[in-house]
Amino acid sequence: MKKAAAIVMALILLALALPACAEEAAAEPASHILIVYFSATGTTRGVAEKLAEGLSADLYEIVPETPYTDADLNYGSAQSRTSVEMNDPACRPAIQGELPELAAYDTVLIGYPIWWGDVPRIVSSFVESVDLTGKTLAVFFTSGSSGLGSSMRHLEEQAGAGTWLAGQRFTFRTTVEELTQWAASLGIEP
Numbered sequence: 001m002k003k004a005a006a007i008v009m010a011l012i013l014l015a016l017a018l019p020a021c022a023e024e025a026a027a028e029p030a031s032h033i034l035i036v037y038f039s040a041t042g043t044t045r046g047v048a049e050k051l052a053e054g055l056s057a058d059l060y061e062i063v064p065e066t067p068y069t070d071a072d073l074n075y076g077s078a079q080s081r082t083s084v085e086m087n088d089p090a091c092r093p094a095i096q097g098e099l100p101e102l103a104a105y106d107t108v109l110i111g112y113p114i115w116w117g118d119v120p121r122i123v124s125s126f127v128e129s130v131d132l133t134g135k136t137l138a139v140f141f142t143s144g145s146s147g148l149g150s151s152m153r154h155l156e157e158q159a160g161a162g163t164w165l166a167g168q169r170f171t172f173r174t175t176v177e178e179l180t181q182w183a184a185s186l187g188i189e190p
Contacts, residue, residue, distance in 0.1 A: 054180035117149030
């Protein structure tokens with residue numbers, strides 16, 4: 001009888017410990033690579049998703065607290081929200097929700113569209129709000145024709161930490177294979 005009671009007690013203790021173990025396992029990232037991206041129109045999202053697929057990486061979307069409307073994205077209007085933000089180097093739009101915990105990631109790839117030859121201010125909000133110390137970082141950006149401009153240099157300055165690798169422009173047509181080849185050329189592999 002004592003043996004049966006001991007087995008029952010062991011099973012109860014095991015059952016009580018399982019939820020804690022499951023929570024710890026859930027908190028662990030699935031990858032050592034995190035893809036962080038901001039996408040106003042969906043183009044950068046598509047590239048980020050393909051890159052995450054190719055690298056078996058985790059994804060985090062930078063979502064503005066106040067979503068951008070079509071009128072906000074009117075590059076032809078000096079009064080549009082994006083024009084006002086990009087004309088103010090100190091502007092830092094608020095990010096919705098919690099920021100990701102970066103401690104378990106070795107590599108963080110940051111994606112964004114090029115706005116006025118620079119990084120959107122909300123991405124600056126992100127890099128200034130997290131600790132990138134000891135991280136390997138690279139940017140990927142989307143644009144129909146614009147280059148990197150000063151966006152990566154600005155992010156490096158704003159982050160103040162991390163080892164920054166070369167950035168690259170991609171379009172919505174970019175394949176998973178092209179993205180993983182770019183990452184591999186930087187020494188980033190799943």
